[in-house]
Amino acid sequence: EVQLVESGGGLVKPGGSLRLSCAASGFTFRSYDMNWVRQAPGKGLEWVSSIGKTGSYTFYADSVKGRFTISRDNAKNSLYLQMNSLRAEDTAVYYCARGSVGATTVVDYWGQGTLVTVSS
Amino acid sequence: QSVLTQPPSASGTPGQRVTISCSGSSSNIGVNTVNWFQQIPGTAPKALIYSNNQRPSGVPDRFAGSKSGTSASLAISGLQSEDEADYYCAAWDDSLNGRWVFGGGTKLTVL
Numbered sequence: 001e002v003q004l005v006e007s008g009g010g011l012v013k014p015g016g017s018l019r020l021s022c023a024a025s026g027f028t029f030r031s032y033d034m035n036w037v038r039q040a041p042g043k044g045l046e047w048v049s050s051i052g053k054t055g056s057y058t059f060y061a062d063s064v065k066g067r068f069t070i071s072r073d074n075a076k077n078s079l080y081l082q083m084n085s086l087r088a089e090d091t092a093v094y095y096c097a098r099g100s101v102g103a104t105t106v107v108d109y110w111g112q113g114t115l116v117t118v119s120s
Numbered sequence: 121q122s123v124l125t126q127p128p129s130a131s132g133t134p135g136q137r138v139t140i141s142c143s144g145s146s147s148n149i150g151v152n153t154v155n156w157f158q159q160i161p162g163t164a165p166k167a168l169i170y171s172n173n174q175r176p177s178g179v180p181d182r183f184a185g186s187k188s189g190t191s192a193s194l195a196i197s198g199l200q201s202e203d204e205a206d207y208y209c210a211a212w213d214d215s216l217n218g219r220w221v222f223g224g225g226t227k228l229t230v231l
Contacts, residue, residue: 047220
């Protein structure tokens, strides 16, 4: 069974940092691109970042470029999101999602999400 | 303001067929495939449709996706109470060095 379990969320002050993790199981992690998508309270889904199977390419939404860094450790079946210079508008549930994005986007599994709250 | 445009709400009675639209542009739906996701409030999104009209295993054939030009649609036939949820369309957008864009979501109410 495919499982994606996020962790690392919590309350952080504006300007602070947080590192999210996503533990993958039930599939060959190194064979899939991975993504982070967030959802602010009461709002819709917003793509944050994507990373290729080997980490050789990454994409970022303009809203997080230069502040967030996506990475992965295929030996540990884990995906990460390092979030720096956090702002109030980064408050959201962060989901990791399996699958490739691009011309033929196929994203098929999502984790349960981890809540990040940026507030003083 | 979402890049893809969906109606904010839709409704139907049990057994009915409802359609949710998703309007984009030549840089996203016009050239790339469309995905649809279902999100029951308080839970994570679930994949419903990929590659415009393909269903992941386990998704009932009551759900059907289609695409024409720069627009896409999700049709739900034989509406059931458990279909009450938020539905999002998504597609890759070739502008701005590439980005994945979503619709604003459509809240489906089963009356």
